[in-house]
Amino acid sequence: MPDAPPVSTPPRVLPPNDPRQYDDLADEWWRPDGAFAMLHWLARARAALVPPATRPGALLVDLGCGAGLLAPHLAGKGYRHVGVDLTRSALRQAAEHGVTVVNGDATAVPLADGCADVVSAGELLEHVPDWRRAVAEACRLLRPGGLLVLDTLNDTLLARLVAVEIGERLPAVPRGIHDPRLFVDARALVAECARHGVDLRVRGVRPELRGTAGWLFRRMRGRSADRLGGTGPRIVPTRSTAVLYQGRGVRGG
């Protein structure tokens, strides 16, 4: 009898925002031109909001740290970098990049009140069904005078259009990674932080247009940013917070 032809397994289709997507995409985290390319650009911009540590042993807690993309941008700033995430396959990679990892939920973090000099929540809140709980945890972890830095997607029609309908068709964003029903209204976020003693200031950000067009063009031609020695487009401030925004706030004493 002739051999049966090999059967290839189709990629599994998961519901939007299903965390198992991060396992399926585990090889993409550290590819500069991979499905998580934009997370590298955002990590660099987020780290720029973090000043050097002011005391020995300062702690930065990175909620939803993924594979630790923030780590190289914190080098030399003097923090011990602790990352909390649900996804074990991502945490294994974060550990390889010097992050002390905790497998846990950002809505119930197994760390002490006031332990952190800085809390980072990069591209996390729009993935958490109870984002208010994650914000409460972020603020609880901060010591008085500690700094919260974050970026997330706004709960607007424009964000749905740009980040999901258009963005998820581009190579820098995996399809189905977002559930737009979880996007975070910027005013509600500021109010929630205030309730927990953190005076959050937000500003709109976006990838720089020329750099992004060049990046997409090079990628479509199969030329990697790595080979070109590039670091990807810069994230720049923009007047509107209607799509993507950063937040930076200090916890009162």
Ligand SMILES: C[S@@+](CC[C@H](N)C(=O)[O-])C[C@H]1O[C@@H](n2cnc3c(N)ncnc32)[C@H](O)[C@@H]1O
């Ligand atoms: C878009 S990725 C961002 C990763 C990282 N902050 C970065 O910017 O590279 C979202 C991450 O949040 C994690 N995540 C989602 N919900 C979470 C939760 N409730 N608690 C902890 N981590 C969560 C996912 O596993 C994933 O690693």
